[in-house]
Amino acid sequence: MFDIQPPHTKIKPLVLIVRLAFIFAASSVTFAHGQTSIEAAKADPLPAKVTNAATQVAATAKNSDTKPLLSSQRAPLTYCDDTPSDVLKPFPAGSTSASANIVKGAVNDTLILKGNACVVRDTVKMQGDTVLYRYNDEQVSATGNAIIRTSTGDEISGPSVSYNLSTETGQAAPADFKIGSTGGHGKAESLNIISSRRAIMQNAFYTTCRADDPDWYIKNQTLLVDQDTDSASGSGSVFVFKGVPMFASPYIQFPLGNQRQSGLLTPTIGYSTDSGADLAIPYYFNLAPNYDATLTPGILTKRGFKLGAQYGYLTNSSAGSFYSDLLFDDKVAKRNTNQWLTNNPGATKLGGGNISNTNRWYWRAQHQTSGTFADGVWVASVDSQRASDNAYFDDFNAPGVDTSSRILTSEYALKYSRNNWQVTLREKTNQTLQNPNGTVAAPYDFEPQLTLTGSERFGNWVASLESESTRFKHPDPVNYAQGWRHFAYPSLRYEYRTQAGFITPKIGVHATQYNLSSLPNSAANTYSKDANRLLPIASLDAGLVFERNSSWLGRASTQTFEPRAYYLYTPYKNQSNIWNFDSAAGDFDLNRIYGENDFTGRDRVSNANQVTIGATSRWIAQDTGEELFQLTAAQRYYITPQKVTLTGGSTDESSRKSDILASASGQITRQFWVSAFGQYNIDNKELLKTDLSLRWQPAPKKVLNIGYLNNSVLIPETKSIYASGQWPLKLISKRLYGVARFNYDIKNKQIADAFVGLEYVKDCWVVRLVGERTITSDSNAKNGVYLQLELKGLGALGTDPKDVISSGVAGYEAMKFEDADEIEDEVKAVAESKPLSQ
Numbered sequence: 024m025f026d027i028q029p030p031h032t033k034i035k036p037l038v039l040i041v042r043l044a045f046i047f048a049a050s051s052v053t054f055a056h057g058q059t060s061i062e063a064a065k066a067d068p069l070p071a072k073v074t075n076a077a078t079q080v081a082a083t084a085k086n087s088d089t090k091p092l093l094s095s096q097r098a099p100l101t102y103c104d105d106t107p108s109d110v111l112k113p114f115p116a117g118s119t120s121a122s123a124n125i126v127k128g129a130v131n132d133t134l135i136l137k138g139n140a141c142v143v144r145d146t147v148k149m150q151g152d153t154v155l156y157r158y159n160d161e162q163v164s165a166t167g168n169a170i171i172r173t174s175t176g177d178e179i180s181g182p183s184v185s186y187n188l189s190t191e192t193g194q195a196a197p198a199d200f201k202i203g204s205t206g207g208h209g210k211a212e213s214l215n216i217i218s219s220r221r222a223i224m225q226n227a228f229y230t231t232c233r234a235d236d237p238d239w240y241i242k243n244q245t246l247l248v249d250q251d252t253d254s255a256s257g258s259g260s261v262f263v264f265k266g267v268p269m270f271a272s273p274y275i276q277f278p279l280g281n282q283r284q285s286g287l288l289t290p291t292i293g294y295s296t297d298s299g300a301d302l303a304i305p306y307y308f309n310l311a312p313n314y315d316a317t318l319t320p321g322i323l324t325k326r327g328f329k330l331g332a333q334y335g336y337l338t339n340s341s342a343g344s345f346y347s348d349l350l351f352d353d354k355v356a357k358r359n360t361n362q363w364l365t366n367n368p369g370a371t372k373l374g375g376g377n378i379s380n381t382n383r384w385y386w387r388a389q390h391q392t393s394g395t396f397a398d399g400v401w402v403a404s405v406d407s408q409r410a411s412d413n414a415y416f417d418d419f420n421a422p423g424v425d426t427s428s429r430i431l432t433s434e435y436a437l438k439y440s441r442n443n444w445q446v447t448l449r450e451k452t453n454q455t456l457q458n459p460n461g462t463v464a465a466p467y468d469f470e471p472q473l474t475l476t477g478s479e480r481f482g483n484w485v486a487s488l489e490s491e492s493t494r495f496k497h498p499d500p501v502n503y504a505q506g507w508r509h510f511a512y513p514s515l516r517y518e519y520r521t522q523a524g525f526i527t528p529k530i531g532v533h534a535t536q537y538n539l540s541s542l543p544n545s546a547a548n549t550y551s552k553d554a555n556r557l558l559p560i561a562s563l564d565a566g567l568v569f570e571r572n573s574s575w576l577g578r579a580s581t582q583t584f585e586p587r588a589y590y591l592y593t594p595y596k597n598q599s600n601i602w603n604f605d606s607a608a609g610d611f612d613l614n615r616i617y618g619e620n621d622f623t624g625r626d627r628v629s630n631a632n633q634v635t636i637g638a639t640s641r642w643i644a645q646d647t648g649e650e651l652f653q654l655t656a657a658q659r660y661y662i663t664p665q666k667v668t669l670t671g672g673s674t675d676e677s678s679r680k681s682d683i684l685a686s687a688s689g690q691i692t693r694q695f696w697v698s699a700f701g702q703y704n705i706d707n708k709e710l711l712k713t714d715l716s717l718r719w720q721p722a723p724k725k726v727l728n729i730g731y732l733n734n735s736v737l738i739p740e741t742k743s744i745y746a747s748g749q750w751p752l753k754l755i756s757k758r759l760y761g762v763a764r765f766n767y768d769i770k771n772k773q774i775a776d777a778f779v780g781l782e783y784v785k786d787c788w789v790v791r792l793v794g795e796r797t798i799t800s801d802s803n804a805k806n807g808v809y810l811q812l813e814l815k816g817l818g819a820l821g822t823d824p825k826d827v828i829s830s831g832v833a834g835y836e837a838m839k840f841e842d843a844d845e846i847e848d849e850v851k852a853v854a855e856s857k858p859l860s861q
Contacts, residue, residue, distance in 0.1 A: 102139040103143060137152070139152075178199070178201040195214045221247065242261045252282065253282035254277065260274070285306075289821075293808060303319050314337070317334075343391065346388075354381075387424075392404075404436050413458070432451060450472070453468060467495040473491070473492045485516050492508070512534070517529075533628055538553060550601065565589075570584075589637075595630035602626070603626045613684050642689070651689050658684070697718075711735050713734075729746045747763060748763060759781060760783075764832055777796045778831060809824035811824060
């Protein structure tokens with residue numbers, strides 16, 4: 024069994040209803056462009072009068088909203104499409120009309136249409152060299168160029184096609200068929216319409232490729248097309264790609280639309296150096312319209328069997344999901360553990376506690392529900408996750424998990440919001456995935472945390488409040504303090520804004536109270552269990568906006584010049600007796616330089632008597648309002664030096680100026696974009712931070728990026744250079760595109776991460792192949808391979824590498840089936856422009 028993920032398409036109804044309720048009341052023979060009145064023939068059973076218009080037959084037919092599945096890539100209907108539309112106008116909706124060069128008919132017997140014969144009912148057309156209608160059993164048969172087609176392009180065609188208007192069954196042998204909405208089509212030795220929405224075929228194949236010799240197809244002994252389930256199922260099926268049978272199955276099911284259905288999904292295939300080949304075959308359970316599940320058994324050739332599970336649900340007031348992966352008895356981990364135990368007699372588990380159980384697993388559960396209460400909205404949420412061991416994400420990946428931080432956070436929260444106010448009660452716990460060197464600092468858990476935030480506006484005056492009470496708990500109570508921290512920051516500001524500028528004075532009080540239950544013995548004499556801090560904060564933020572008409576790269580724009588001054592005053596208070604739960608030195612950037620605190624968290628508040636001066640200039644497109652380019656620079660001037668530090672830190676009280684911060688971003692030519700940030704130290708005349716990236720994108724799916732990162736503020740210093748891109752490889756093939764990224768760590772003289780890949784596109788398939796190399800936390804290299812074959816109208820086989828590529832290549836655009844059409848047009852245009860060879 025093999026089921027392929029559904030595309031977002033929907034097949035049209037399978038059944039054609041063509042009913043002739045009345046026929047000629049008398050035998051007649053006409054020729055070339057004859058016409059008869061049905062009502063007149065009923066009243067007077069004599070030969071119909073011949074006129075110079077196309078022969079037509081009209082009658083009331085059964086109402087039906089279904090249409091037949093129709094066939095392959097035949098040219099437009101030459102007979103029916105030639106019928107003048109104004110000839111059909113006299114007949115109301117639901118009527119059936121017919122035209123032919125010659126019409127023969129008898130009362131209650133048979134109607135014969137010969138030569139360019141066509142039967143039309145509403146948007147459905149049936150044609151043939153000869154069309155017969157038997158009155159008694161309502162059988163309609165077309166022979167010679169027989170085709171049934173709907174206005175949406177669905178078709179059944181063959182040497183002969185018959186259809187019974189009463190039983191809604193029909194046959195064609197052999198038959199071509201086409202599904203207009205999906206582009207899927209194929210051939211069958213015989214085709215039987217077995218009900219209004221189902222058809223079964225013998226010795227049939229299906230493809231979405233346009234070529235007469237398709238690159239891929241599915242060959243079936245029997246093929247059932249079912250409109251009710253929006254799917255097709257075959258027996259004795261073989262999938263053939265480029266003439267090579269790729270796999271065979273006694274049963275196969277694939278979608279023809281976007282309806283969910285239980286069954287096997289496309290397998291995923293991958294490879295990595297430490298796990299070997301990775302094969303997984305998911306099975307999808309369509310349990311109900313609002314919830315479903317997927318079970319994914321698989322194997323890692325070097326490690327063993329694995330089992331994944333995913334469950335999701337959605338109701339009017341809630342939504343949630345559950346994801347898990349389990350690897351049974353990891354052979355690689357077991358071998359490494361046994362080796363370590365051999366080298367360390369008397370030990371009971373792998374050193375550092377990295378792996379203590381060779382059953383490896385990860386799970387994540389998410390839930391959110393909401394409701395209303397007293398004109399407000401409440402939301403309860405759960406986001407919980409855990410991994411079996413510290414090294415899990417060194418070996419495996421999981422969707423939506425940032426494994427670089429090595430912290431798995433679980434949060435349980437209840438929020439209530441009303442107007443501009445929000446109160447939140449939450450508990451946050453963490454699992455720290457320690458690296459082999461034991462250098463990952465475990466964060467505090469919140470057990471619990473209560474916050475109240477909000478603001479009220481009175482004209483230009485805005486009163487705000489930030490408040491929080493948190494109980495901090497650490498997994499190492501011997502070396503870390505435990506207890507409560509209470510915080511409140513009420514403030515009042517006045518906002519005056521015009522098109523020419525703004526001014527915002529603000530005052531507030533930063534109040535903090537600690538109630539600690541324990542302190543480390545080594546810190547008992549340094550820190551206070553009941554420390555408190557009360558700090559007034561005052562600031563004045565002002566800016567001007569100057570504008571002038573300008574242009575950027577020949578595009579009419581408005582250039583602005585926006586000088587800004589920010590004054591901040593916070594008195595100094597010695598905070599060395601306050602335990603630090605969550606404060607750290609904040610990144611000194613263009614956002615924080617206008618901020619009130621140089622530290623993150625609540626435990627340290629920097630003193631300030633300082634002015635920040637900066638300016639920004641922008642070029643804004645006059646037609647769209649788009650920002651085309653911007654330049655920003657800012658510097659802080661200290662009237663009094665900063666004295667507050669983190670534990671063990673120091674300050675430079677001799678400096679009265681901060682480093683200069685500057686940035687630039689936007690389009691520098693029609694094909695080049697730049698983004699740059701720098702932090703320059705005036706005293707040492709040194710560029711401490713550099714973040715520079717340049718993108719060249721001359722056309723869609725043509726992009727090259729280069730970048731340089733340097734941060735000497737961090738300890739240890741980081742320095743790296745990277746390059747990435749997507750580019751057509753036309754020297755090899757016009758359909759082939761290359762993607763790549765290389766990130767080189769200059770300080771450690773090694774490749775930090777890299778990948779190289781190829782994308783090849785045709786009208787009905789796209790293949791992607793990507794090889795990736797990453798460095799794990801234990802400084803080992805891990806190599807992986809992603810291979811995906813995407814089939815138009817069916818889904819994708821293999822592991823999707825698009826997320827890996829898009830996160831590493833700025834400006835990347837995934838290849839689509841429509842791109843093949845553009846390539847074909849380009850090839851055709853080039854061919855037509857070349858002179859004929861002599």
